Structure formats: structure tokens, C-alpha cells
Amino acid sequence: MDTAATKRDWPLWEVFIRSRGGLSHKHVGSVHAPDPELAIRHARDVYTRRMEGVSLWVVRSSDIVASDPAQAGEMFEPAESKVYRHPTFYDIPDIVKHI
Amino acid sequence: MYTTELSKSDIGMKSDRTKSGPVAVEDAALLDAFEARVAADEFIEPKDWMPEAYRRTLVRQISQHAHSEIVGMLPEGAWLTRAPSLRRKAVLLAKVQDEAGHGLYLYCAAETLGTSREQMTEALNAGKAKYSTIFNYPTLTWADIGAIGWLVDGAAIMNQVPLQRTSYGPYARAMVRVCKEESFHQRQGYEIMMAMANGTPAQREMAQDALNRWWWPSLMMFGPPDENSPNTAQSMRWRIKRDTNDELRQKFVDITVPQATYLGLTVPDADLTWNDETGRHDYGAIDWEEFYAVVRGEGPVAKERMKARREAWAEGAWVREAAQAYEAKRAARLAA
Ligand SMILES: [Fe+2]
Ligand SMILES: [Fe+2]
Numbered sequence: 327m328d329t330a331a332t333k334r335d336w337p338l339w340e341v342f343i344r345s346r347g348g349l350s351h352k353h354v355g356s357v358h359a360p361d362p363e364l365a366i367r368h369a370r371d372v373y374t375r376r377m378e379g380v381s382l383w384v385v386r387s388s389d390i391v392a393s394d395p396a397q398a399g400e401m402f403e404p405a406e407s408k409v410y411r412h413p414t415f416y417d418i419p420d421i422v423k424h425i
Numbered sequence: 426m427y428t429t430e431l432s433k434s435d436i437g438m439k440s441d442r443t444k445s446g447p448v449a450v451e452d453a454a455l456l457d458a459f460e461a462r463v464a465a466d467e468f469i470e471p472k473d474w475m476p477e478a479y480r481r482t483l484v485r486q487i488s489q490h491a492h493s494e495i496v497g498m499l500p501e502g503a504w505l506t507r508a509p510s511l512r513r514k515a516v517l518l519a520k521v522q523d524e525a526g527h528g529l530y531l532y533c534a535a536e537t538l539g540t541s542r543e544q545m546t547e548a549l550n551a552g553k554a555k556y557s558t559i560f561n562y563p564t565l566t567w568a569d570i571g572a573i574g575w576l577v578d579g580a581a582i583m584n585q586v587p588l589q590r591t592s593y594g595p596y597a598r599a600m601v602r603v604c605k606e607e608s609f610h611q612r613q614g615y616e617i618m619m620a621m622a623n624g625t626p627a628q629r630e631m632a633q634d635a636l637n638r639w640w641w642p643s644l645m646m647f648g649p650p651d652e653n654s655p656n657t658a659q660s661m662r663w664r665i666k667r668d669t670n671d672e673l674r675q676k677f678v679d680i681t682v683p684q685a686t687y688l689g690l691t692v693p694d695a696d697l698t699w700n701d702e703t704g705r706h707d708y709g710a711i712d713w714e715e716f717y718a719v720v721r722g723e724g725p726v727a728k729e730r731m732k733a734r735r736e737a738w739a740e741g742a743w744v745r746e747a748a749q750a751y752e753a754k755r756a757a758r759l760a761a
Pocket of ligand 2: 524578581607610
């Protein structure tokens with residue numbers, strides 16, 4: 327992807343929006359921009375035309391480290407086999423309350 | 426707006442990976458696993474393994490869709506300075522701005538497949554990329570703005586709603602955002618048509634004339650008839666497409682005819698009748714020669730549209746250069 331042609335594109339930024347106070351920022355898409363300030367402005371114009379948020383984060387896409395989907399099986403297997411981490415794993419008689 | 430798959434060959438949309446990557450013989454086991462995931466209505470994400478033909482088809486479809494949103498701003502943009510009231514002007518401006526947004530969501534979705542924004546922009550400006558045939562018709566009167574919102578955005582909605590469940594995750598998510606925004610586009614258009622249809626005799630005539638000119642091109646927006654759409658079967662199997670062109674076209678006719686009746690306008694089709702047996706409308710033959718001519722770039726204002734795009738790109742060059750120079754300066758300062 328590092329051809330001369332793609333280098334002429336402005337860098338790509340991933341956009342995250344906090345839709346209202348109390349909620350986490352959530353990924354909504356991406357924008358191209360030459361610098362962080364313009365990335366925020368572009369993100370506002372592209373992703374918040376209808377009061378979608380009260381706060382924006384932008385992160386250079388190239389700075390995101392992702393897990394490998396091909397390895398998803400092994401990666402998340404430890405959680406899958408440990409059902410005893412869930413409360414429903416334990417049998418408690420109905421007569422016992424507030425537990 | 427939207428585009429249907431207009432061409433069987435790849436037009437100027439080379440994915441880097443397909444052209445220069447070490448293309449191994451695709452592992453049959455990977456292909457089976459992929460097809461099983463798609464058949465189970467799972468979403469495919471950018472880094473997942475996918476057949477090259479799936480990638481190519483998506484790059485073509487999504488980029489054509491993006492180009493349609495961008496070129497689609499032109500026929501309406503022409504009326505921004507001539508809107509009949511401040512309210513209409515503000516509304517039209519908001520709609521046109523939405524279409525720019527749609528183009529950007531879609532370009533980003535296409536980029537996740539390994540094509541670049543630059544490549545897509547270049548293909549469009551060089552006249553090598555396709556976009557929806559509908560935008561190569563002129564907007565002659567204010568009633569055309571009503572007809573476009575009502576019919577063109579209406580047809581776009583009909584096509585885009587099922588694409589919210591298309592198998593490629595980034596495309597599906599872009600469609601969810603787009604669909605949320607399209608409804609206002611159609612309603613503002615219909616509101617214009619209501620005002621014109623209930624206005625002076627001259628306004629009423631303009632409304633009818635707009636319907637006359639936009640009706641058939643709107644039906645063509647759904648793409649060639651199923652028997653001439655050889656890619657449909659594969660695209661449906663891969664859940665890139667969820668309905669055939671003819672199914673969507675029929676739905677559109679059934680929904681839109683009563684809306685025309687409410688306006689007191691006549692759909693320009695002498696063969697249009699209600700069919701009691703099928704519970705649907707029968708409609709007249711579509712002039713597919715006209716459609717293919719427009720696809721070939723012979724639409725009434727095709728040259729004008731391309732010229733406008735190229736000029737806009739050239740005239741915006743100084744802004745792009747200034748932004749880049751500013752960033753270079755900032756980076757240099759940070760480094761010092
Ligand atoms: Fe749109
Ligand atoms: Fe629209």
C-alpha cells in the first residue's frame with residue numbers, strides 16, 4: 327500500500343464519538359486529514375451533522391494495533407472454556423434470596 | 426443516492442493486493458469457510474480472508490456508489506442559489522451536504538478493501554469510473570428538485586435499505602448511517618411536489634413535467650432487468666446484494682404510484698395498471714437502449730458533470746496544498 331499514489335492521500339484517522347455524557351466513545355468511521363485539528367473538524371462535519379455527539383476523538387489509523395482475526399479462535403479460547411466465570415454456572419436453590 | 430452494478434469489467438479500480446500481491450491459488454478450505462460464514466449471515470470484516478472476486482466486486486460496487494453520491498450533488502447544487510425561499514435553500518443545502526457525507530462514508534468503506542482515495546478520485550475525474558445514470562439528466566426547473574428528492578432518493582432508499590444487511594461489515598455500517606439520513610431527503614422532495622401540485626396552474630404543470638422526465642430514469646436506477654444482470658446470482662450468493670433489480674423496481678412502483686395519485690399527478694406510463702391477481706402494478710416497457718446509452722456516457726449532461734467535477738477538484742487544489750504546507754511546518758516545528 328505504500329506506493330507513491332497512496333502517499334499523496336492525507337493520512338487516515340479513525341473517529342470515535344461520545345454520544346452523550348456518561349457513555350464511552352464509540353468508533354463510527356474514518357476521515358482523511360493532514361493534521362489532528364483538521365481531522366477533528368472533518369470528523370465533526372462528516373459524523374455529527376445531527377447532534378450525534380458531545381465529544382470526538384480521532385486517532386491515526388496507522389497507530390491502531392489490532393488482533394489478528396485469523397487467530398481469533400486461539401486468542402479468545404481461554405475465555406470461552408471458563409464458563410465458571412459466569413454467575414449462572416453456580417446452582418443455588420431458589421429459596422436462598424438476594425444472591 | 427445509489428448505484429447499481431453497472432459494468433462487468435473492473436474499471437480503473439485496481440486493488441493493490443489483486444494486482445501486485447503474491448496471488449496464491451485460493452485455498453479451497455478457506456473458500457468453503459468463507460461461504461459458510463456468509464451463508465450464516467455473518468459479517469465479513471476488512472482483515473478477514475475473502476475471495477479476490479468478492480473483494481473486486483465490492484470495490485467496484487462501493488466506489489461506484491460513492492461516486493454517485495458525489496456526482497449526485499451537482500444537479501441539486503445547481504439550484505442552491507435559486508431556491509424559492511430561505512427555508513428551501515437551507516433544507517437543500519443540508520441535503521446536498523448529507524450527500525457529500527454519504528460519499529465520504531462510502532469511500533472509506535471501499536478503502537478498507539485496499540483501494541486508495543486517490544485512485545478512486547483519479548478514476549472519477551478521468552471519466553473511467555461509473556456512477557448512477559440518473560445524474561446525467563438535467564435539472565430544468567425547481568420542480569425537478571422536488572422530483573429528485575421524491576423519486577431519486579426514494580429509489581435510493583428502496584435499494585439501500587436491504588444493503589444495511591450486506592455481508593461486508595464496513596459497507597453495511599455505512600448504509601445504516603446513510604439510510605438514517607435519506608428519509609428526510611425524500612420527504613423534503615415530496616413536500617416540494619405537494620406545494621407545486623397545489624399551487625398555480627403553471628406550478629402544477631411544472632410538477633407534472635418534472636414527474637414526466639424523472640419517472641423512467643428513476644425506474645432505470647435499479648439497473649438492468651434480471652435476465653440481463655449476470656452478476657446478480659453471484660452477488661446474491663455472497664449477500665453483497667439482497668434483492669434482484671426487478672424485485673426492487675416493482676416495490677418502488679407499487680409504493681410510488683399512490684403517492685403520485687395523492688399529488689393529483691399522472692405517472693407517464695399508458696400501460697400502468699393495477700393487477701388484481703398479483704396484487705401489484707403492471708408497468709410499461711422500459712427503454713433499455715436509453716439506459717445503456719447513458720451508461721456509455723451519452724447522457725444529456727454527462728460531459729457537463731465531469732467538467733464540473735474536474736473543475737471543483739482543480740479549484741480546490743490550493744486548499745489541499747495549503748493544508749499540507751501548514752502540517753509540514755507544524756511537524757518541522759515539533760521536530761525542532
Ligand atoms: Fe445519499
Ligand atoms: Fe439522498
